[in-house]
Amino acid sequence: MDLIGRDIPLIDGKEKATGRMVFTADINRPGMLYGMVLRSPYPHARIVQIDDSRAWKQPGVRAIITGKNRQFPFYSVAGQKVLDEQLLATDKVHFIGDEVAVVAATDRDTAAEALRLIKVEYEQLPPVFDPLSAMADGVPLVHQSQASNIPYRMEFSRGDINEGFAKSEVIVEETFNVGHQYQGYLEPHAAVAECDISGRVTLWLPMQSPTLGRITYAAALGIPENKIRIVQMPIGGGFGGKLEYKLHALCALLAKETGQPVKMVNTRAEDFQAGLPRVPMQIKMKLGVRSDGTLAAKESEIIADSGAYVNYSHGILLSACHRHDNLYRLQNIHTKGYLVYTNKVPTGCFRGFGNPQVHFALESILDMAADRLGMDPAELRLRNATQTGDVTVHGWQVLSCGLSDCINQSTNGAGWQAKRLTEIKPDTKDQVEKKAGQEALQEARYAKGIGLACCLHVSGNRTFLPYFDGASCRITVNEQGMAIVFVGETDLGQGARTTFAQIAAHELGLPITDVMVTLVDTDINPHGLGTFGDRATTLGGNAVRLAAADARRQILAIAAEETGSTAEKLVINDGIITGEAGIRLSLAEIAQLALSQLAGGHICGQGVYIPPDVTAVHPDTKYGNISCSYPFVAQVAEVEVDRWTGRVKVNRIVAAHDVGKVINPLLANGQVDGAVAQGIGYTLMEDMGIANGKVSNKTFSDYNMPRITDMPEIKSILVESNDPNGPYGAKGLAEPALTPTAAAIANAIYNAVGVRITELPVTAEKVFRALKERFGCP
Amino acid sequence: MRQMLKVTVNGYPWEGLVKSDQSLLDFLRDELGLTGAKKGCDGGECGACVVLLDGRAVNSCLIPVLDVNNCEVRTIEGLQDEQTNQLQDAFVSVGAVQCGFCTPGMIVAARALLAEVHNPGEEEIREAMVGHLCRCTGYTRIAAAIKLAASRINPETAGPER
Numbered sequence A: 001m002d003l004i005g006r007d008i009p010l011i012d013g014k015e016k017a018t019g020r021m022v023f024t025a026d027i028n029r030p031g032m033l034y035g036m037v038l039r040s041p042y043p044h045a046r047i048v049q050i051d052d053s054r055a056w057k058q059p060g061v062r063a064i065i066t067g068k069n070r071q072f073p074f075y076s077v078a079g080q081k082v083l084d085e086q087l088l089a090t091d092k093v094h095f096i097g098d099e100v101a102v103v104a105a106t107d108r109d110t111a112a113e114a115l116r117l118i119k120v121e122y123e124q125l126p127p128v129f130d131p132l133s134a135m136a137d138g139v140p141l142v143h144q145s146q147a148s149n150i151p152y153r154m155e156f157s158r159g160d161i162n163e164g165f166a167k168s169e170v171i172v173e174e175t176f177n178v179g180h181q182y183q184g185y186l187e188p189h190a191a192v193a194e195c196d197i198s199g200r201v202t203l204w205l206p207m208q209s210p211t212l213g214r215i216t217y218a219a220a221l222g223i224p225e226n227k228i229r230i231v232q233m234p235i236g237g238g239f240g241g242k243l244e245y246k247l248h249a250l251c252a253l254l255a256k257e258t259g260q261p262v263k264m265v266n267t268r269a270e271d272f273q274a275g276l277p278r279v280p281m282q283i284k285m286k287l288g289v290r291s292d293g294t295l296a297a298k299e300s301e302i303i304a305d306s307g308a309y310v311n312y313s314h315g316i317l318l319s320a321c322h323r324h325d326n327l328y329r330l331q332n333i334h335t336k337g338y339l340v341y342t343n344k345v346p347t348g349c350f351r352g353f354g355n356p357q358v359h360f361a362l363e364s365i366l367d368m369a370a371d372r373l374g375m376d377p378a379e380l381r382l383r384n385a386t387q388t389g390d391v392t393v394h395g396w397q398v399l400s401c402g403l404s405d406c407i408n409q410s411t412n413g414a415g416w417q418a419k420r421l422t423e424i425k426p427d428t429k430d431q432v433e434k435k436a437g438q439e440a441l442q443e444a445r446y447a448k449g450i451g452l453a454c455c456l457h458v459s460g461n462r463t464f465l466p467y468f469d470g471a472s473c474r475i476t477v478n479e480q481g482m483a484i485v486f487v488g489e490t491d492l493g494q495g496a497r498t499t500f501a502q503i504a505a506h507e508l509g510l511p512i513t514d515v516m517v518t519l520v521d522t523d524i525n526p527h528g529l530g531t532f533g534d535r536a537t538t539l540g541g542n543a544v545r546l547a548a549a550d551a552r553r554q555i556l557a558i559a560a561e562e563t564g565s566t567a568e569k570l571v572i573n574d575g576i577i578t579g580e581a582g583i584r585l586s587l588a589e590i591a592q593l594a595l596s597q598l599a600g601g602h603i604c605g606q607g608v609y610i611p612p613d614v615t616a617v618h619p620d621t622k623y624g625n626i627s628c629s630y631p632f633v634a635q636v637a638e639v640e641v642d643r644w645t646g647r648v649k650v651n652r653i654v655a656a657h658d659v660g661k662v663i664n665p666l667l668a669n670g671q672v673d674g675a676v677a678q679g680i681g682y683t684l685m686e687d688m689g690i691a692n693g694k695v696s697n698k699t700f701s702d703y704n705m706p707r708i709t710d711m712p713e714i715k716s717i718l719v720e721s722n723d724p725n726g727p728y729g730a731k732g733l734a735e736p737a738l739t740p741t742a743a744a745i746a747n748a749i750y751n752a753v754g755v756r757i758t759e760l761p762v763t764a765e766k767v768f769r770a771l772k773e774r775f776g777c778p
Numbered sequence B: 001m002r003q004m005l006k007v008t009v010n011g012y013p014w015e016g017l018v019k020s021d022q023s024l025l026d027f028l029r030d031e032l033g034l035t036g037a038k039k040g041c042d043g044g045e046c047g048a049c050v051v052l053l054d055g056r057a058v059n060s061c062l063i064p065v066l067d068v069n070n071c072e073v074r075t076i077e078g079l080q081d082e083q084t085n086q087l088q089d090a091f092v093s094v095g096a097v098q099c100g101f102c103t104p105g106m107i108v109a110a111r112a113l114l115a116e117v118h119n120p121g122e123e124e125i126r127e128a129m130v131g132h133l134c135r136c137t138g139y140t141r142i143a144a145a146i147k148l149a150a151s152r153i154n155p156e157t158a159g160p161e162r
């Protein structure tokens, strides 16, 4: 059954389209209570006292827990060393939205009323909002237990930047600023928890990593890990935001307290206010390029705004500091990075993990250098592009690299040469009106431009986590001949279950309808860190492939014994085992035979995939081959800029992705579409409007995510570089597909109207202001 | 406060006391267990909660439940006709479904659109679906799915295959 490379629709698509898929908020358990969180209204304040006596009088209230009536251990997300979080604030609140108390009541209205009746006395403290000022000495500390507001800093060098800059023909320097971006999954955070008589909690959660969640929540609750079971629920969009989340542990807390099932669901406003949006960064970058276009030296300083807690932002900072260095053959580098606490919403993982932020800077500054050199930006990139077989400056072993192909195919696909204007039109409105009247005015008003940007990502990387980070899988075959796949990697909606089913069916010779892929249950599924870092297909896919091969061996051994043939002479196709002399058995028959031959045992294939030659980065130098494969991307944006208003419209994105090998084109292209849409939102539209620590855009009408009317044509090109480690050659796709979009659009804007916007989002006002600054009146 | 409500949901009459300040969405989900309509925002901004009210697509989170007295409500669970099936098949086959949280609302709205316009063009589709957020798919396939379903339901008026 050759299923690799085929368009296979989601195996759970019909369930979703009919509304039959049960999401967490849809769960109802007998006697279930409703839980809600009381959140801090202040960015920084001491909790003087909490009076919950009136709330307790509300009929229907079953539990009220605060940091004043309970002791909570300090904890962090799995393996992160700075323990800066508690389930509920004990002495201080650190941001508007910080969790102060939780309530469980018989229904939502009662819980909401109880929250209203809890009186918290605060003493406001001076807050810090701006990461740059938060770094200074003598400013208020976000966490009293820390020596400064900088929980993580890093610095590393390669080669000799002084020599590199000395040999440079042009040196460009710029500061870039990128803000918060909200994941905007349609399903708000939700949890259902239930505690058994032994004190063991079962949690039903839409989360990306049940394994990591169990570790973190056990630490947060101060209970052993084996007292928590996590059952993964379908995820209504994750994008990194649902890796782990405090609400889950709070729900467990209430279930333990009451002995009753508890459901908690964020309101959309809460989700905006206390989610874990993309880490904002200020990126200073200086790039030296030789006259022939060779990149000679780069110096960067990255200041990342962690918000109130570290969460995963230390990893995100590291990723921002050093992943992009491996995109081109650049040898002289010096980088400093700082993670800084502020009294704002804690930030975290979002598709790209620091890479979209820093690629906006890198890919913008490359175009600035190309401009100064008078070189085509595509040419500049091609000259320096990393190639298959390279060991990069940070020791990455690039076993497959389609970067040059991506650049060539995306630019060709977009008609780059013809569309790239060499001249901008600097005429002002008045001049144009005078010169040529209305018609020319319209023509001059809308300027078209085209821009390119590239990126890379990891796929199946070593994390900072101390746990086994390969992947494992178990496949059982039931008596009806159905294969059931258990794996530790989750489906976020991108279709991981379908891809796993496809791989299992391919290896086992089954129709895909005879394969089931379970959702993760930490009591049942083999260990797996879940889905992040583009690891699901690469690592999980390999584990499924190996487990299916193992199951296949077992099936054929039984069939051989039964028929007196040998396993080598038998084949499985469409669920039927055939061989010489008319041997013909169904998989169900074999499974039933196995049952009697093995005295009740069954066919059970196991697969463990350990990515080869991969190490965690060196803690100081950050050197090391961190991933078993690396995907590459080039995207070309075509834009139209209204020079009178500064409004930018994206007309088309041509996106070329080196995915190693396309396992399922339908799903792969779907990832590109969705990522590019999020990238356009990030670039042009999305702004949480955080001022004085307050998220002011916390509805979908204020926080502007792309709607159907905002979408341009997306032309997706999938490049196959056949990675030796990926299953069938495949590498990850979902994260890098968003990463270069911002820079591609910014470069296209520059190409259209000659202004360089260095701050995201690129609003019409910013473009208008820049046009005014550069050309006088528009 | 509780008040009497009489309503037909998915063809079945229902009568009883409801919380007077409840939304139609909460009534459907919490009282009737019809969880196909999703709560994405509770503020009329995402379209995940869309149901048919006397045949019209509405954001059920914005409708006070008492407003549907004597009305006919149809949710995704109650739409099992040919048109809906075609839409569901098309959504799945062209990849217009990813996480699926927005999908029931999209299907109901698309069903209402096709009841009015046999073969909607790009503009009509965009107009009908602008109230629906989808964070996963980038929308292009949603428009394609609606066109595909329409052309299968009404082949005689469909434009040329694209």
Ligand code: FES
Pocket: B038, B039, B040, B041, B042, B043, B044, B045, B046, B047, B048, B049, B050, B059, B060, B061, B062
């Ligand atoms: S939940 Fe009703 S429009 Fe979002």
Ligand code: FES
Pocket: A186, A236, A237, A493, B096, B097, B098, B099, B100, B101, B102, B103, B133, B134, B135, B136, B137
């Ligand atoms: S499919 Fe996830 S929001 Fe639309």
